[in-house]
Amino acid sequence: MTQPASRPRVALFVTCLVDMQRPSVGFAAIKLLEAAGCDVEVPRAQTCCGQPAYNSGDRATAADLARGIVEAFSGYDYVVVPSGSCGGMLNSHMPHLFDNDPNMKARAQALADKTFELMSFLVDERGMTEFGAQFDGSVTYHDSCAGLRELDVKTQPRELLANVEGLSLVEMKEPEICCGFGGTFCVKYPDISTRMVSDKVADIVSTGAGTLLAGDMGCLLNMAGRLQREGHGVKVRHIAEVLAGMTGELPAIGEGSAS
Amino acid sequence: MQINSPNFKARSTAEIANTGLQKALVRTRPRFPAARAAAVEKLPEFEQLRDIGRDIKNHTLANLDFYLETWERNVLNAGGHVHWASTAEDARKIVLDICQRVGAKTVTKGKSMISEELSINEHLEKHGITPVETDLGEYILQIRKEAPSHIIAPAFHLNREDWEESFRKVHTDLPADRTFNERRDILIEARTRLREKFLAADVGITGANFLIAETGSNVIVTNEGNGDLTQTLPKVHIVLASIEKVVPTLEDACNMLRLLARSATGQDMSVYTTFSTGARRPGDLDGPEEYHVVVVDNGRSAMIGTEFQEMLRCIRCAACMNHCPVYQTVGGHSYGWVYPGPMGSVLTPSLIGVDKAGHLPNASTFCGKCESVCPVKIPLPKLMRHWREREFERHLQPMGVRTNLALWAFVAKRPGLYRLATRIAAKGLALLAGRKGRFSSLPFAGGWTKGRELPAPEGDTFFARYAKQQRGEA
Numbered sequence: 001m002t003q004p005a006s007r008p009r010v011a012l013f014v015t016c017l018v019d020m021q022r023p024s025v026g027f028a029a030i031k032l033l034e035a036a037g038c039d040v041e042v043p044r045a046q047t048c049c050g051q052p053a054y055n056s057g058d059r060a061t062a063a064d065l066a067r068g069i070v071e072a073f074s075g076y077d078y079v080v081v082p083s084g085s086c087g088g089m090l091n092s093h094m095p096h097l098f099d100n101d102p103n104m105k106a107r108a109q110a111l112a113d114k115t116f117e118l119m120s121f122l123v124d125e126r127g128m129t130e131f132g133a134q135f136d137g138s139v140t141y142h143d144s145c146a147g148l149r150e151l152d153v154k155t156q157p158r159e160l161l162a163n164v165e166g167l168s169l170v171e172m173k174e175p176e177i178c179c180g181f182g183g184t185f186c187v188k189y190p191d192i193s194t195r196m197v198s199d200k201v202a203d204i205v206s207t208g209a210g211t212l213l214a215g216d217m218g219c220l221l222n223m224a225g226r227l228q229r230e231g232h233g234v235k236v237r238h239i240a241e242v243l244a245g246m247t248g249e250l251p252a253i254g255e256g257s258a259s
Numbered sequence: 260m261q262i263n264s265p266n267f268k269a270r271s272t273a274e275i276a277n278t279g280l281q282k283a284l285v286r287t288r289p290r291f292p293a294a295r296a297a298a299v300e301k302l303p304e305f306e307q308l309r310d311i312g313r314d315i316k317n318h319t320l321a322n323l324d325f326y327l328e329t330w331e332r333n334v335l336n337a338g339g340h341v342h343w344a345s346t347a348e349d350a351r352k353i354v355l356d357i358c359q360r361v362g363a364k365t366v367t368k369g370k371s372m373i374s375e376e377l378s379i380n381e382h383l384e385k386h387g388i389t390p391v392e393t394d395l396g397e398y399i400l401q402i403r404k405e406a407p408s409h410i411i412a413p414a415f416h417l418n419r420e421d422w423e424e425s426f427r428k429v430h431t432d433l434p435a436d437r438t439f440n441e442r443r444d445i446l447i448e449a450r451t452r453l454r455e456k457f458l459a460a461d462v463g464i465t466g467a468n469f470l471i472a473e474t475g476s477n478v479i480v481t482n483e484g485n486g487d488l489t490q491t492l493p494k495v496h497i498v499l500a501s502i503e504k505v506v507p508t509l510e511d512a513c514n515m516l517r518l519l520a521r522s523a524t525g526q527d528m529s530v531y532t533t534f535s536t537g538a539r540r541p542g543d544l545d546g547p548e549e550y551h552v553v554v555v556d557n558g559r560s561a562m563i564g565t566e567f568q569e570m571l572r573c574i575r576c577a578a579c580m581n582h583c584p585v586y587q588t589v590g591g592h593s594y595g596w597v598y599p600g601p602m603g604s605v606l607t608p609s610l611i612g613v614d615k616a617g618h619l620p621n622a623s624t625f626c627g628k629c630e631s632v633c634p635v636k637i638p639l640p641k642l643m644r645h646w647r648e649r650e651f652e653r654h655l656q657p658m659g660v661r662t663n664l665a666l667w668a669f670v671a672k673r674p675g676l677y678r679l680a681t682r683i684a685a686k687g688l689a690l691l692a693g694r695k696g697r698f699s700s701l702p703f704a705g706g707w708t709k710g711r712e713l714p715a716p717e718g719d720t721f722f723a724r725y726a727k728q729q730r731g732e733a
Contacts, residue, residue, distance in 0.1 A: 014721050016671075020685045021714065023721035042725055047677040053668055055625065055644060056660070057651030061668040068672070145626035178584045182624025187706030188660075189622055191272045194710025195588045196624075225711030228697060254714030256696020 010038040011076040013069075013115075015086045016048040017217035018238075022253065025217065028244035029082045029118055036126040038078075045072040049086040054093065055183055063097040070094075070107050078125070079115040082240055083216045084147020085183075087117035092150045117147055118240060119215055123156035130163035133245040138168045140209035141239070142200070142223065143176045144216035157215060157239050164242060170207040177203075181222040197226040205232055211252070213239045224253040260378055260406060262611055263595030267618035271589040280416050280590045287415060291581035294525025295632065302521065312518045313636045315511045316503075316572035320563065326472040326505045327554070333475025337537025339550040350555045351382040354464070354497060357551055358388050361495055363461035369479060369486035370394035371466030372410050372575060373499045373555055375597045376610070379464065390464075391456045393485040395449050402429050408591030410598065411523050411577040416590050419445075453485070463489035463547070467500035468519065468574070469512045470552070476536040477504075477552065478512055480519065480529035487533050496535070496547035501555045503571040515574060518634035522576040558610045566645050570605045572635040577602075579629035579639060585622055594619060601629035605642040613649050617656075620646035682723050685716040 010033050018025045026042075033040045045068060054062035069090065073079045081087035091112045098105035122128040141161065147153035161169050180186060180196025187193075200223060204212050212227070212234050214220050224236035235252035251257060263270065274280050299305045319326050331341045344350035354377075358366060366383060368374065368390055380390040380401070392401040396414035400407060402425045407413030414422075423439040426448055439445055465486050467477040477498050479486045490496045506512050520526040539546035562568055580586040580600025591599035596616070598606050604619035613620075620643035629639045650656055670677050692698055692715030700708045707713050 016681070019721040020681050021716045023717055023719070023724050026721040026725070042722075044722070045674045047671045047674055050671075053664065055647065056656070056664055057644070057647030057649070058664055058668070059648055059651075061664070061672075064668075064672055068674075145624065145628075149627040149631055176628075178624050178626035178628070180584070180624060182626070185622070185624045187704075189268065189271070190706045190709045191275055192585060192588055192622065193624075195275050196584055197711065199588075221714050222711065224714050225697070225707070228712040228714075229699075229710065251696060254697040254712055256692065256715065257694045 007037055007039045008077040010040050010078045010080050011073050012040055012042045013046060013049070013073065013079055013081040013086065013090065014042060015081060015083045015217065017221070018082060021221065022217055022238065024246055024250050025082050025238045025240050028238070028240035028246050029080065031244045032118070032122060032131060032240060033080060035131055036122050036128050038126070041076070043072040049089040050094075051085065051089050051183055054089065054097070059097060066094045066097050066108060067104065070104070070111050074107060074111055077114065078121065079111065080118055080121045081115065082118040082238065083218075084117045084144045084151055084153050085216050085218060087115060088146035088150035090115040117151050117153050117215065119147075119156040119160065120151060120153050123159055129159065131160070131243050131245070133243050134165040135242050135247060136166040137211055138170050138207075138209040139211040139213050139242070140170050140172050140204055140207040141175060142172070142179060142204075142212060142214040142219060144214055144219045145178050147215055148176060153215065157213075160243055161213070161239070167242070170209045172203040172207055174203055179219045179223050181218045183218065186222060193222075194226070197222055198230070201226050201230055201232065204234060209234065211235045211237060211242075213237055213242060215239050220253055228254055260375055260597050262615055264607060264611065264616045264619060265595070267593055267595055267622060270595060271593040271622070274590045274593050275588065277590075279418060279421070283416050283418050284587055284590060286418070287412075288587050291524065291577075295522060295578060295581070296525075298521040298525040298527065301527075302517075305521065308514065308518055309634055309636055311514050312574075312634050313572060315506060315514060316574075316635050319506055319511075320503065320568060320571055323502065323505070323563065326507055327502065330470050330472040330475055330505050333473065334537065334550075334552060335475075337475050337550075338540070339475065339537045339552060342551060342553045344553050344555045344557070347377045347555075347557050350377045350499070350553050350557070351379060353553050354379055354499075355382060355386055355388075357495060357497060357549075358383065358462050359386070361461060361549070363388055363495070365389045365391055365456065365460050366462045366464055367391050367393050367456055367460040367489045367493065368397070369463070369465035369481065369489040370397050370413065371464070371499055372407075372597060373466055373501050374464065375407060376557065377499070377555065379499070391453075391460065393453050393457065393489055394481070395446065395483055395485075398449055398453065399425055402426075406592065406597075408599065409577060409580060410575050410600075410602075416592065457488040457492050460489075460493045462495040462497060463491075463493040464497045464499060465490050467498050467504050467552075469515055470500055470505040471507075471509055471512050471534075472505055473508045474534075474536055476509075476534045478516070478532065478534050480516070480532045482524070482526075482530040484531050487531055490533070490535055490547065491545050494547060495549040495551070496538075498550075498552040499555065500552060501557070502559050503573075519574055519576050522578040522632065522634040562609050567605065567609050567642060569637050570602070570609065570642060572637055573602050573606070574635060575602075576634055578632040578634065582628045582632050584626060584628070585624065589622075601639040601643070602637075605637075605639055605646065608646050608649075613646055613653075614655055617646075617650050620644075678720070678722055682720050685720045686718065689716045689718045691715070
C-alpha cells in the first residue's frame with residue numbers, strides 16, 4: 001500500500017497489564033505502528049488509565065491520573081492503545097472526569113479525539129490491510145466489550161487476520177458476550193465471573209480453533225486462566241503478537257517456557 | 260417485599276449451584292435476544308425510534324408536574340378518581356380503603372411490578388381480602404409463594420416440571436392421571452381456574468404501562484388478555500402507577516408502544532394493548548363502575564434533578580436483563596428485591612438505599628450490552644458507576660477494598676515509584692512461576708485463582724525492556 005507522505009508522531013499508551021504481564025504486546029504494537037508509517041514514542045510518565053479507581057467510585061484518583069495522562073500525551077499526533085478497555089477510558093470516559101473544569105475538559109476531549117485502539121487505528125486511520133505475517137493454524141477471536149461497544153472495534157481485527165498467511169478464523173457462536181473479566185469484578189464476584197468465563201470457554205473450545213485471540217489483556221488473562229484450569233490446550237494470544245509475527249519465539253499467555 | 264439485596268453475593272453463589280435455575284436459564288437465555296434482534300431487523304427506523312423514545316421521556320420528566328396535573332384533570336373529567344401516594348404505606352392504605360368500602364372479598368390482579376414493590380398482596384391478605392394473580396406466571400408464583408425473578412416473565416426461573424408439580428398440588432379436584440405434556444395443557448388448566456376468579460372478583464387491580472396526559476387514559480399490554488378481564492369485569496378497577504409512567508399524548512404512547520414489545524419479547528405489538536379511560540359511561544356495555552388510579556412516588560421524585568433522573572425513562576421492557584450476562588448467570592432472585600438485572604441495579608439503590616443495595620451496581624462487568632439494547636437509551640453502566648461513587652463517598656465499601664485502592668493510587672500517581680514496584684512484582688512473579696508460566700494458587704489472589712489459573716508475567720516489565728532497548732542494550 002502507499003504510505004501517507006508525512007510520518008505522524010504516535011504515542012503508545014502501553015497499559016498497565018501489557019507493561020507488567022505481556023511486554024511483548026507493547027513491542028508488537030510498536031512494530032505494527034512503524035510498519036504503518038508512524039514514528040512511535042513511549043512517554044515515560046504513564047502508569048495506568050485509571051479504570052480501577054474510576055470503576056470503584058474514586059473519581060478524584062481517576063481525575064488525578066487523567067491529568068497526568070493529558071500532560072504526558074497531549075503533544076503527539078495520535079495516542080494508540082493496545083486495549084479497547086483502556087482506549088475506551090481515554091477516548092470515551094476521561095473527558096467526563098472534568099465536567100466541572102471546562103479547561104481540563106477541553107484538553108481531555110482533544111486528547112480523546114486523537115486516541116485510538118490499536119486495531120482500529122491501523123485499519124481506519126492508516127488504511128492498513130496486512131503486515132505480511134504468517135500463522136499456521138485456526139484461531140477464534142473474542143470481541144472485548146469496551147472495544148466493541150465504546151470504540152466500534154469489530155471488523156478491523158478480522159480484516160487484518162484475513163490477510164495473515166496460513167491463518168483461518170473460526171467464529172464462536174457468541175463472540176460478543178462478555179468473558180466475565182470486568183476488572184475488579186472478577187475478584188469481587190469470583191463465582192459469577194467463573195461461571196461466565198466457563199460459558200465463554202465452552203464456546204471457544206467448540207470452535208475447534210487451536211488459538212484464541214483478542215485485543216485486551218484483561219480478557220485474555222481471564223480466558224487463558226480458565227482454559228488452562230479446565231485443561232484445554234487452546235493457546236491464548238493478543239492479536240498484535242500474531243500480526244507482528246512474534247508467535248515463533250514467544251510462548252502463549254500462561255504457557256511459560258516449558259511448553 | 261422483603262429486602263434481601265445485602266445478601267446478593269451469597270444468593271448468587273447459591274443460584275449458580277441451583278441446577279433447576281441453571282437449567283431454566285440455559286433453556287430460556289437465547290430466546291428473548293434472538294426475538295428482539297429479529298424484530299429490530301424488520302424495522303429500519305428502530306434506532307431513530309430509540310431516540311424518539313428517549314426524547315419523549317426526557318421531555319416529560321422535565322415537565323412532570325405539568326403532565327401529571329393535566330393527566331389528573333382528564334381522569335377526573337372522564338369520571339375517574341386519582342389518589343396520590345407518597346409512600347408504599349400510603350398506597351397500601353388507599354387500595355385497602357377502596358376494597359373495604361366496597362366490601363371486597365376477592366381481588367383479581369393483572370401483572371404489576373409496582374404492586375410487588377408495594378407488597379399489596381400481603382397487605383390485602385392481612386385484612387381478610389384474597390388477591391388472585393391472573394397473569395399465568397404470577398399465578399404459579401402465588402401458588403408457590405415465590406417472588407417474580409424477571410419483570411416481564413415472572414416465572415423465568417421455573418421449568419415445566421415445577422409447573423406440573425405446583426398445579427397437581429393445588430388443583431386436587433382434577434383427575435390425578437391428567438398429563439402435562441405441552442405448554443397448552445398448563446395454559447388450559449390455569450385458564451379454567453381463572454375464569455371463575457375473574458367472574459367472582461369484586462375489585463380488579465392492574466398496573467399501567469403508560470398514563471396518557473391528554474386523554475387521562477392508562478395503557479396496559481399483556482399477551483394473555485388477563486389484564487382486560489381484570490379491569491372490565493369487576494365493579495371497581497384500581498390502577499397502580501408510578502409517577503414516571505405518564506407521557507404527554509396518544510401519539511407519544513404509540514411511539515413508546517412500538518419500542519416496548521419489540522424490546523421486550525420481540526413482538527411487533529403485544530397480543531393485547533388496552534387503553535382505558537374512566538369508569539363505565541351510561542350506555543357502555545361493560546366496564547367498571549368505579550375507576551381509581553393510585554399514583555405512587557415511593558422515592559422516585561427524589562431522583563429528579565439528580566444524576567439518576569435518566570433511570571425514570573425506564574419502560575420496564577426487560578431488554579437489559581434479557582441481554583445481561585450477569586443476570587443470565589445468577590437469575591433474578593439473587594438481586595434480592597423487586598427489580599433485577601441492570602435496571603434494578605440502578606433503580607433499587609434509589610428506592611431502598613445504596614447501603615442495602617450496594618452489591619447490585621457493583622455486580623456488573625460494565626460490558627455495556629444493556630445500554631446498547633435499552634429502548635430509551637438509559638446509560639445503565641454509567642449510572643451504576645455513579646452508585647459506586649456514592650458508596651465511595653460514604654465509605655460504604657469494605658475497608659480492605661479502600662485500603663488496596665488507596666495503596667494502588669499512591670503508587671500509580673508516581674511513575675518512578677510505579678516503575679520500580681511493577682518491576683519488582685513482574686520479575687518476582689515470573690521467577691516464582693518458573694517454567695510453568697502460571698500459578699494455580701497464590702496468596703492474596705484467591706479471588707482469581709479460585710476459578711482460574713493466573714498467568715505469570717513474561718519477565719521484566721515493558722518499560723524496563725524498552726529503556727534497555729533505547730540504550731542499545733537489548
